[in-house]
Amino acid sequence: xxxxxxxxxxxxxxxxxxxxxxxxxxxxxxxxxxxxxxxxxxxxxxxxxxxxxxxxxxxxxxxxxxxxxxxxxxxxxxxxxxxxxxxxxxxxxxxxxxxxxxxxxxxxxxxxxxxxxxxxxxxxxxxxxxxxxxxxxxxxxxxxxxxxxxxxxxxxxxxxxxxxxxxxxxxxxxxxxxxxxxxxxxxxxxxxxxxxxxxxxxxxxxxxxxxxxxxxxxxxxxxxxxxxxxxxxxxxxxxxxxxxxxxxxxxxxxxxxxxxxxxxxxxxxxxxxxxxxxxxxxxxxxxxxxxxxxxxxxxxxxxxxxxxxxxxxxxxxxxxxxxxxxxxxxxxxxxxxxxxxxxxxxxxxxxxxxxxxxxxxxxxxxxxxxxxxxxxxxxxxxxxxxxxxxxxxxxxxxxxxxxxxxxxxxxxxxxxxxxxxx
Amino acid sequence: xxxxxxxxxxxxxxxxxxxxxxxxxxxxxxxxxxxxxxxxxxxxxxxxxxxxxxxxxxxxxxxxxxxxxxxxxxxxxxxxxxxxxxxxxxxxxxxxxxxxxxxxxxxxxxxxxxxxxxxxxxxxxxxxxxxxxxxxxxxxxxxxxxxxxxxxxxxxxxxxxxxxxxxxxxxxxxxxxxxxxxxxxxxxxxxxxxxxxxxxxxxxxxxxxxxxxxxxxxxxxxxxxxxxxxxxxxxxxxxxxxxxxxxxxxxxxxxxxxxxxxxxxxxxxxxxxxxxxxxxxxxxxxxxxxxxxxxxxxxxxxxxxxxxxxxxxxxxxxxxxxxxxxxxxxxxxxxxxxxxxxxxxxxxxxxxxxxxxxxxxxxxxxxxxxxxxxxxxxxxxxxxxxxxxx
Numbered sequence: 001x002x003x004x005x006x007x008x009x010x011x012x013x014x015x016x017x018x019x020x021x022x023x024x025x026x027x028x029x030x031x032x033x034x035x036x037x038x039x040x041x042x043x044x045x046x047x048x049x050x051x052x053x054x055x056x057x058x059x060x061x062x063x064x065x066x067x068x069x070x071x072x073x074x075x076x077x078x079x080x081x082x083x084x085x086x087x088x089x090x091x092x093x094x095x096x097x098x099x100x101x102x103x104x105x106x107x108x109x110x111x112x113x114x115x116x117x118x119x120x121x122x123x124x125x126x127x128x129x130x131x132x133x134x135x136x137x138x139x140x141x142x143x144x145x146x147x148x149x150x151x152x153x154x155x156x157x158x159x160x161x162x163x164x165x166x167x168x169x170x171x172x173x174x175x176x177x178x179x180x181x182x183x184x185x186x187x188x189x190x191x192x193x194x195x196x197x198x199x200x201x202x203x204x205x206x207x208x209x210x211x212x213x214x215x216x217x218x219x220x221x222x223x224x225x226x227x228x229x230x231x232x233x234x235x236x237x238x239x240x241x242x243x244x245x246x247x248x249x250x251x252x253x254x255x256x257x258x259x260x261x262x263x264x265x266x267x268x269x270x271x272x273x274x275x276x277x278x279x280x281x282x283x284x285x286x287x288x289x290x291x292x293x294x295x296x297x298x299x300x301x302x303x304x305x306x307x308x309x310x311x312x313x314x315x316x317x318x319x320x321x322x323x324x325x326x327x328x329x330x331x332x333x334x335x336x337x338x339x340x341x342x343x344x345x346x347x348x349x350x351x352x353x354x355x356x357x358x359x360x361x362x363x364x365x366x367x368x369x370x371x372x373x374x375x376x377x378x379x380x381x382x383x384x385x386x387x388x389x390x391x392x393x394x395x396x397x398x399x400x401x402x403x404x405x406x407x408x409x410x411x412x413x414x415x416x417x418x419x420x421x422x
Numbered sequence: 423x424x425x426x427x428x429x430x431x432x433x434x435x436x437x438x439x440x441x442x443x444x445x446x447x448x449x450x451x452x453x454x455x456x457x458x459x460x461x462x463x464x465x466x467x468x469x470x471x472x473x474x475x476x477x478x479x480x481x482x483x484x485x486x487x488x489x490x491x492x493x494x495x496x497x498x499x500x501x502x503x504x505x506x507x508x509x510x511x512x513x514x515x516x517x518x519x520x521x522x523x524x525x526x527x528x529x530x531x532x533x534x535x536x537x538x539x540x541x542x543x544x545x546x547x548x549x550x551x552x553x554x555x556x557x558x559x560x561x562x563x564x565x566x567x568x569x570x571x572x573x574x575x576x577x578x579x580x581x582x583x584x585x586x587x588x589x590x591x592x593x594x595x596x597x598x599x600x601x602x603x604x605x606x607x608x609x610x611x612x613x614x615x616x617x618x619x620x621x622x623x624x625x626x627x628x629x630x631x632x633x634x635x636x637x638x639x640x641x642x643x644x645x646x647x648x649x650x651x652x653x654x655x656x657x658x659x660x661x662x663x664x665x666x667x668x669x670x671x672x673x674x675x676x677x678x679x680x681x682x683x684x685x686x687x688x689x690x691x692x693x694x695x696x697x698x699x700x701x702x703x704x705x706x707x708x709x710x711x712x713x714x715x716x717x718x719x720x721x722x723x724x725x726x727x728x729x730x731x732x733x734x735x736x737x738x739x740x741x742x743x744x745x746x747x748x749x750x751x752x753x754x755x756x757x758x759x760x761x762x763x764x765x766x767x768x769x770x771x772x773x774x775x776x777x778x779x780x781x782x783x784x785x786x787x788x789x790x791x792x793x794x795x796x797x798x799x800x801x802x803x804x805x806x807x808x809x810x811x812x
Contacts, residue, residue, distance in 0.1 A: 034750045037751060041753075273751070276652070277751075278686075279684075279686035326498075349474075350496055352476050353476070353479060353480050353497060356476065356477070357652060358652055
């Protein structure tokens with residue numbers, strides 16, 4: 001009896017919470033594992049400070065899975081109200097006007113737009129209209145094992161600044177057993193093949209002075225000498241034995257975590273995870289440069305669906321604006337490593353206090369001027385998988401770098417051509 | 423290129439400390455619903471016109487976080503003419519928590535009494551532990567603060583009236599009735615290091631002795647890190663010395679040093695060393711014992727009556743999530759099973775194999791909204807069950 005009363009009481013309390021909240025919003029996101037508690041804390045704080053709005057945050061898988069689920073949700077007319085989308089996936093939904101144009105809200109608070117970091121803001125503007133607010137923006141950084149650097153006689157506070165330095169250090173950091181077997185590799189430049197495919201390879205092309213597409217995104221340029229040169233250089237790291245050729249990205253990350261690989265590129269969004277879990281001292285630095293100093297900008301944004309009621313639109317705007325305010329973007333930065341999206345945050349006292357606690361978070365902020373957004377397109381997921389498959393063919397010695405990128409460029413051009421004819 | 427130069431200028435601005443020469447002329451406190459503003463100002467160590475110093479402000483933030491009053495502290499500076507206003511936004515923690523402890527009993531703890539940052543505890547114990555043939559009764563209350571009103575001064579006032587009865591060997595039908603009053607003051611030398619000097623008066627009646635009146639003065643020096651977040655390794659220690667005077671003269675002392683190290687992921691070990699020394703004719707209520715709920719577990723608390731005792735304890739913990747997966751962050755850790763081997767050395771003269779007392783324990787830390795609940799089971803000489811709520 002007592003138990004039944006308790007269950008009824010809790011149910012009533014739960015129902016009452018929803019009843020008193022005038023607007024209930026469903027928020028789909030892609031933040032799993034260690035990022036989820038930080039996101040949940042923000043959502044919970046929003047709910048407690050906004051009694052008229054109740055946001056229900058639901059994890060819907062990684063970015064690519066969210067795209068698939070959202071497409072299905074539109075077909076079944078069962079969409080969420082707010083969605084966290086990879087900045088490169090926004091175009092997939094703006095093409096059919098499925099995301100709300102935020103111009104009206106932005107014009108109501110003119111200071112808001114100017115406070116977002118310019119390069120981040122550009123990632124959410126399509127044909128002159130903002131369709132989201134930048135939320136979890138990251139850039140690719142060089143993660144390295146300070147303990148292994150010290151063991152190899154290298155200065156753990158002087159990470160490589162150029163490709164040449166990186167190759168030289170990687171050679172020193174590669175350790176062989178007496179039987180000749182490599183027991184520690186100096187470098188692993190792993191490239192993602194699933195979610196965010198080809199992400200880690202893009203800066204190599206740019207650093208070598210190349211381009212992936214022409215400026216109008218009508219032609220793929222990976223068959224050009226600079227891109228092919230980057231692929232050749234990448235292949236040489238396997239050929240020289242300073243990088244393991246037979247590891248997937250996940251295996252490489254595991255080996256890096258276990259101290260069997262000394263350095264590699266990883267997203268700044270993983271810095272806090274690394275600090276909380278690695279069994280050795282982590283160093284974070286800007287990606288080594290070659291002909292140019294560049295890194296890749298990636299990450300997600302918060303968008304509002306266009307098919308929701310005006311009342312919900314107002315509430316959803318309040319939510320995404322709150323999630324990206326100076327205080328919350330700094331909380332998110334400190335607890336994940338995703339970059340603060342507001343200029344006021346970059347110039348704040350709090351960010352300096354965060355650097356005191358976690359100095360490894362600072363280089364990612366210093367890399368912002370060099371961070372280039374990834375090229376975007378309606379069919380970008382398919383295109384990236386073609387490019388990823390090309391480099392995999394080189395890694396597995398199925399094709400030469402020239403042939404792999406030539407074939408890939410042809411395939412991508414076909415897609416771009418079809419797109420243009422629509 | 424122009425863009426890069428402008429970004430570099432911004433970064434340079436951040437790096438070279440634009441705040442270095444300016445002063446903080448005021449502080450705005452936001453988000454405090456219970457804690458008084460002056461307490462927070464004292465915790466920050468604010469003095470009008472203080473220079474903006476990142477190291478000092480970082481320490482102030484750490485002190486605010488380690489005060490136990492706040493779950494989040496956010497600091498910002500607002501420019502005003504040539505100076506700054508420091509804006510401190512705090513999120514207060516739930517200030518009330520339950521006490522569930524075999525020694526103290528069941529009670530309640532409020533760590534922000536009247537918004538003054540003072541911790542108060544009231545507890546009552548009335549346990550008739552028939553399987554262990556022990557009765558524990560009485561009550562206690564205390565007021566204390568590591569940083570009184572936010573200042574570096576500490577204080578402690580405590581009173582307890584405790585009764586305990588055994589009706590098993592070797593303490594068959596032995597009981598005591600103890601009233602204890604303690605008052606102490608101290609000082610925090612910096613963020614981590616502090617000391618407290620206390621006076622204790624006890625009146626003890628037992629079934630075998632006449633009433634004793636004990637007066638003692640003690641010194642406790644402690645060093646606890648104010649900021650452990652993100653650190654793989656850190657240490658903490660405390661040193662306790664007590665001298666009985668007036669009727670009963672004695673000296674007891676204890677040292678406790680700990681090392682925490684995160685091995686990989688959230689898996690950790692904690693190494694603890696505890697040493698105790700009893701000199702003179704210390705009454706049994708003031709003597710430092712091994713066993714029971716403290717230190718060496720799995721043995722009777724009064725089994726060892728030695729001048730010197732040393733204990734080594736290791737705790738190896740594997741934090742798990744709510745779905746029993748390996749935890750990837752402290753926030754995701756809900757259950758932490760611990761393996762706890764202990765080895766004690768009792769006495770220092772004529773050390774034989776008998777002088778070493780091993781014990782092995784298994785425990786699980788459970789994170790609940792009210793605190794950490796920690797049941798443990800140990801096997802030393804006998805099986806012992808223990809639980810604590812922190």
